[in-house]
Structures are given as C-alpha cells and as structure tokens.
Amino acid sequence: MKDLKWKVLSSEYLYKATWFTIRKDKCETPEKKIVDPYYVYEFPTWVTAMALTENNQVVMVRQYRHALGETIMETPGGCVDDTDASLQAAIERELLEETGYAFSHYEYLGKISPNPSTNDNLMHMYFARGGKKVQEQQLDQNEEIEVYLFSISEIKQMLKENKIMQALHATCLFYGLHKLGDMEY
Numbered sequence: 001m002k003d004l005k006w007k008v009l010s011s012e013y014l015y016k017a018t019w020f021t022i023r024k025d026k027c028e029t030p031e032k033k034i035v036d037p038y039y040v041y042e043f044p045t046w047v048t049a050m051a052l053t054e055n056n057q058v059v060m061v062r063q064y065r066h067a068l069g070e071t072i073m074e075t076p077g078g079c080v081d082d083t084d085a086s087l088q089a090a091i092e093r094e095l096l097e098e099t100g101y102a103f104s105h106y107e108y109l110g111k112i113s114p115n116p117s118t119n120d121n122l123m124h125m126y127f128a129r130g131g132k133k134v135q136e137q138q139l140d141q142n143e144e145i146e147v148y149l150f151s152i153s154e155i156k157q158m159l160k161e162n163k164i165m166q167a168l169h170a171t172c173l174f175y176g177l178h179k180l181g182d183m184e185y
Helices: 087-099 152-160 167-179
Strands: 007-016 021-028 034-042 046-053 058-065 070-074 077-079 105-112 123-133 146-150
Touching: 046 087, 046 167, 058 087, 058 152, 077 087, 087 105, 087 123, 105 167, 123 167, 146 152, 152 167
Parallel strands: 046 123
Antiparallel strands: 007 021, 021 034, 046 058, 046 077, 058 070, 058 146, 105 123
C-alpha cells in the first residue's frame, strides 16, 4: 500500500484554551502538493461507556447541549483529566461524578474518531457492568444532568428511532449491544 501520510512543514496556534485549540498547519502530500492552510481542532481525549446496573438496566444521562440547542439522551462520559491514572480510571470517575453509580467490571470496547478530517482526538469506549448507586452526582458548575435507567430493549428501540443524537454515544451503544450478543447486523 502506498504511504498517504502528509508531512507537516509548519504549525501555528491560532487559539488555545483548556477544552479547545485551533492549529493551522502547512503540509506537503506524498505527491509534493502543498496544502496551506489546513485547520486542526485539538481536543482532550474522551471516554464513554455503555453502563449496566446489577439489574441489567442501561444508565443514560440527559442534558442540554448548547451548540445543538437541544436536550438529548447520552451515554455517560467526558474528558480524560491529567490526574486520571488510565483511560479506565477516567471513565470510572466520569460515571461516578455524572451518575453516582460505581461499577464492578469494565471491558474496553475500542476507540473511535469524532471527526478525523478536523479533530485530533479519540473517544475510548467501555462496557461497564454491575452498577450500584453509591453516591449523589458530583457535577461541574455548568452541568445539569438527569440520570435515567432503561432496559436493553428500550435502548435498542431508541437507536432504531434515531433518538440517540450523539453519534459517538450511539456507536458506543452499538458496540456494547454487540458485546452482549444482542445486536443483529
């Protein structure tokens, strides 16, 4: 296979913030074409999980997403912090903070790219089992999150009806259903 990777000739940061950075690159293709500018959005690494309680109910969260202007149902998750010892530690923390649930077993489902043409980050997906509510939510200042429990069949129906708007979270649910052997292709 031909190597299609571009060579970065130069980079310039146009904007830097904690959760979002914009970089302008000048690149050269293997065919020696110059691509200038090419904008890259840098984000932190993300984690999410299809999380099941001890009673096999799926833990979901509902929150307002301002960029979309809608309140939507999602899988719990968020950014990996510098203080997280691992990706699994990050999803354990996010689940506990957002839902108040702790889980006894985690399986890594894989990683996906939010948008490989512009974003440089990855979403790491987990399947969590054995969830118990152990505390109240510990939300960030700007978070208002409602926690809901659904059966597997309700989740499948929500996916069929396109009611999970967040593409990365829908993907995590599909991978989780496949892990359960409850997914038909």
